[in-house]
Amino acid sequence: MKFGILVNEGPYQHQASDSAYQFAVAALAKGHEIYRVFFYNDGVNNANKLTEPPQDDRNITRQWSALAAAHNLDMVVCVAAGLRRGIKAEILAPGFNISGLGQLIQAGIEADRLVVFGD
Amino acid sequence: MKFGILVNEGPYQHQASDSAYQFAVAALAKGHEIYRVFFYNDGVNNANKLTEPPQDDRNITRQWSALAAAHNLDMVVCVAAGLRRGIKAEILAPGFNISGLGQLIQAGIEADRLVVFGD
Amino acid sequence: MSGTQAGEGGNSKVKRFMIVNRKAPYGTIYALEALEVVLIGAAFDQDVSLVFADDGVYQLKKGQQTKDIGQKNFSPTYRALGDYDVEKLYVERESLQARGLAPEDLLVPVRVLGSTELSVLMEEQDVVLSF
Amino acid sequence: MSGTQAGEGGNSKVKRFMIVNRKAPYGTIYALEALEVVLIGAAFDQDVSLVFADDGVYQLKKGQQTKDIGQKNFSPTYRALGDYDVEKLYVERESLQARGLAPEDLLVPVRVLGSTELSVLMEEQDVVLSF
Amino acid sequence: MAVLHTTNKSPLQTRDLESCLRLTRPGCGILLLEDAVYGALKSAEGSDMLAEAAKDRRIYVLGPDLAARGFTPEELIAGVTVVDYGGFVDLVAEHHHVQAWV
Amino acid sequence: MAVLHTTNKSPLQTRDLESCLRLTRPGCGILLLEDAVYGALKSAEGSDMLAEAAKDRRIYVLGPDLAARGFTPEELIAGVTVVDYGGFVDLVAEHHHVQAWV
Numbered sequence A, B: 001m002k003f004g005i006l007v008n009e010g011p012y013q014h015q016a017s018d019s020a021y022q023f024a025v026a027a028l029a030k031g032h033e034i035y036r037v038f039f040y041n042d043g044v045n046n047a048n049k050l051t052e053p054p055q056d057d058r059n060i061t062r063q064w065s066a067l068a069a070a071h072n073l074d075m076v077v078c079v080a081a082g083l084r085r086g087i088k089a090e091i092l093a094p095g096f097n098i099s100g101l102g103q104l105i106q107a108g109i110e111a112d113r114l115v116v117f118g119d
Numbered sequence C, D: 001m002s003g004t005q006a007g008e009g010g011n012s013k014v015k016r017f018m019i020v021n022r023k024a025p026y027g028t029i030y031a032l033e034a035l036e037v038v039l040i041g042a043a044f045d046q047d048v049s050l051v052f053a054d055d056g057v058y059q060l061k062k063g064q065q066t067k068d069i070g071q072k073n074f075s076p077t078y079r080a081l082g083d084y085d086v087e088k089l090y091v092e093r094e095s096l097q098a099r100g101l102a103p104e105d106l107l108v109p110v111r112v113l114g115s116t117e118l119s120v121l122m123e124e125q126d127v128v129l130s131f
Numbered sequence E, F: 001m002a003v004l005h006t007t008n009k010s011p012l013q014t015r016d017l018e019s020c021l022r023l024t025r026p027g028c029g030i031l032l033l034e035d036a037v038y039g040a041l042k043s044a045e046g047s048d049m050l051a052e053a054a055k056d057r058r059i060y061v062l063g064p065d066l067a068a069r070g071f072t073p074e075e076l077i078a079g080v081t082v083v084d085y086g087g088f089v090d091l092v093a094e095h096h097h098v099q100a101w102v
Helices: A016-029 A041-047 A060-071 A079-085 A102-110 B016-029 B041-047 B060-071 B079-085 B102-110 C030-043 C054-060 C076-084 C093-098 C115-123 D030-043 D054-060 D076-084 D093-098 D115-123 E016-022 E034-040 E047-053 E063-068 E085-094 F016-022 F034-040 F047-053 F063-068 F085-094
Strands: A002-007 A033-039 A075-078 A096-099 A113-117 B002-007 B033-039 B075-078 B096-099 B113-117 C016-021 C047-052 C088-092 C111-113 C127-130 D016-021 D047-052 D088-092 D111-113 D127-130 E004-007 E029-032 E058-062 E080-083 E098-101 F004-007 F029-032 F058-062 F080-083 F098-101
Touching: A002 A016, A002 A041, A002 A102, A016 A033, A016 A041, A016 A060, A016 A113, A016 F085, A033 A041, A033 A102, A041 A060, A041 A075, A041 A079, A060 A096, A075 A079, A075 A102, A079 A096, A102 C030, A102 C127, A113 C127, A113 F085, A113 F098, B002 B016, B002 B041, B002 B102, B016 B033, B016 B041, B016 B060, B016 B113, B016 E085, B033 B041, B033 B102, B041 B060, B041 B075, B041 B079, B060 B096, B075 B079, B075 B102, B079 B096, B102 D030, B102 D127, B113 D127, B113 E085, B113 E098, C016 C030, C016 C054, C016 C115, C030 C047, C030 C076, C047 C054, C047 C115, C054 C088, C054 C093, C054 E034, C088 C093, C088 C115, C093 C111, C111 C115, C127 F098, D016 D030, D016 D054, D016 D115, D030 D047, D030 D076, D047 D054, D047 D115, D054 D088, D054 D093, D054 F034, D088 D093, D088 D115, D093 D111, D111 D115, D127 E098, E004 E016, E004 E085, E016 E029, E016 E034, E016 E047, E016 E098, E029 E034, E029 E085, E034 E047, E034 E058, E034 E063, E058 E063, E058 E085, E063 E080, E080 E085, F004 F016, F004 F085, F016 F029, F016 F034, F016 F047, F016 F098, F029 F034, F029 F085, F034 F047, F034 F058, F034 F063, F058 F063, F058 F085, F063 F080, F080 F085
Parallel strands: A002 A033, A002 A113, A033 A075, A075 A096, B002 B033, B002 B113, B033 B075, B075 B096, C016 C047, C016 C127, C047 C088, C088 C111, D016 D047, D016 D127, D047 D088, D088 D111, E004 E029, E004 E098, E029 E058, E058 E080, F004 F029, F004 F098, F029 F058, F058 F080
Antiparallel strands: none
C-alpha cells in the first residue's frame, strides 16, 4: 500500500516528528511504499541540517535523511512555510527537497492513505 | 523597573513571540528597562535570520533585531536549545547572541520581574 | 515524483478532501496555513470541503481587528473562497452553541450540521487533513 | 551584560526560583528542558524548588521505558537532583488523585501539598518559570 | 503585593484556566491573553466559572487579543477589566511576580 | 471500511478526546498515541468516558508510548487493544482513511 505522511511540528518540541518517523520505519519494514513525506507548518524545521542535539539524544533530522537515503524517500518541505521560518536551500539537510504545497495535495491524491502527525 | 522576558516558542506557529514583542515595545515606551530577552525551547527559532515571510505579514525576527538595535537590548539564545534545533552563529540574525542557560537564571536574579511567554 | 506531472487544473483523479479546523485564529498559525491548503486543493480541482468545529468556529467570527496585535487579518480570505469554487463549508452546531454563536455572527454562509450528520460526512471523505 | 560577572557558585544575590511543571514527558520537550533550568539554577546557588501539577506529575512516574519511541529516558535525572542540592520537590495532591497515583508510584520522595497550600507556596516565590 | 497570573489558552480547548483558578488565591490578578480571551465571553459555555472567580480576584483581558478575535468589551462577563499592552506592563510592575499558566 | 481516528493529547489536559468521541460513530477505530495514552488508564479520572466508547468502537493504544510513560497494558481499561508501530501501520491499511484529532 502507498502511504503519504504529513508532519506539522518541528523536531524535539513535540513528539509528532518522532511518531511520524517510527510510523514510516514500520511501514517500510512491512513492505509498504511511502509515496511522500510532506513537512508543513513548523514541520519544515525538521529539515534544518545545522541541528546538533546532545550525543546521547537522537538526531531527528539525520534520522530522516538516513531513511530517505536507504529507501529513496521523497521528502518535501513546503516552500512557503519554509520561507516564513527560514528553512532554505542553504541549510537543507540531505534528502529533503523544497517544493510547493501542491505536493501535499498530490500526495493526498496518489497515496492510498495520508497520515497526519501534528500537535 | 527592570524586566526580563522569556520566549519559549518559535515565530508564527504560536503567538508567544508576538505577545512578548508587543510587551517589550510597551514596556520600553513606558520608560522601563528590558534587562534581557532570553530565547529558550523553540523560542530559539526566532533568531533565524533566513526567515522571509510573505510581504504583507510581519517579519518577527526582523522586529526583534530592530528593537534590539534601537534600545540596545540584550537578546540571548540558549546555546543548548539552539544546537538541538540548528540555530547557530551562521544563521543568527543581528542583535541576537548565543550564550548559556545561566543567562536566564541571571535575568531572574537581576530583573525586577521575569515574564514568561509560551504555549 | 509522479505527482509533479499532474499540474494545477489538469488533474484527472478527483478525491474528496476535507480540511478540519478545530483551532482559534491568531493564537496559533494553523487556521492561516490550513487556508493555504484549501486554496491549493481547489487549484488542483479536488472536491474540497472545510469543517469548522470546536474553537475552529471562531475562525469565521465577524469583526476581527488585528491591527493592535501586529498580525495580518486573514479572515477576508474566507469570503473569497467562493471565487475558488470552494463552497462546502460546514460548521458543527454543538460547537457554535457552546460558544453562544449564531450563523449571523459568521463572515460567510455555512451549512450548520449536528455532530452526527457531520460525523457521517467526515466518514465519506477520501482524505482528511486536520490543522 | 552585568549578569556575566556573577558566575556559577559565586552569586551574592539569592532568590526563590520555582520551576512549575504541568506537562507530561515525551509528548513535548518541556519536561526535559525545564530540568536543565533546574540544574543551572542550582549551580547558581539559587533557592530552587520544583512543582509538579496536572499532567506534570506524570514526569515522576516510575518505570519509564523509552527505547521503543526512540527518545532518551531522562527520568533518572530526577533521582540525581539531590546531588545538586535540589531537595524541594512539591506535588499537588489533587493532580495525583485525579490520576489515581500515590507517592509510591513516583521516582523520588516528594512533598505532597493540597492546592491551597501549594498556592500559598507559589505566592512566596520571587521568580516562577513555567514549562 | 499580590501575584499576577497569565493564561493564554481557550478554556473550551484546554484545562489550563481551571488549573489556574484551582491553584490561585483570592486577591491575585489573572490576565487572559491570546486565545484565553474567549474564556471571558458571556456567551461562551463555562464562563460562569470565571464570573465566580471574579468575585474575589481581579480578572483582566488583553484588549488587542479580544479585538483580533472579533469581540468587544461589551461581550465580556461583568467584573472584568480590559487592558492594552501598556496596561499589561503596568500590571506586571504592580504585582510581586508573574506566573504563567502555559 | 470504517475510519481510523488518531488522537495524541492527554484528556486531562485538553478536550480533543471529547471532541473525537462526539464526532465519531459506532464502528470506527480510535488509536490513542503520545500523551493520549493516559486517557485509557483505569486509574485516571474520566477514563469511564472512553470505557463507554469502547462498547461500540474499537479503541487502540500505542504500546511504545504507554511504556515510555511508565505504564503497562494491565493498567488500561477493559476492551482496549495495545499495538506497536507495526500494528499502527496495519490499522491505517485496514481502515478507509485516517483522521487526526490534533
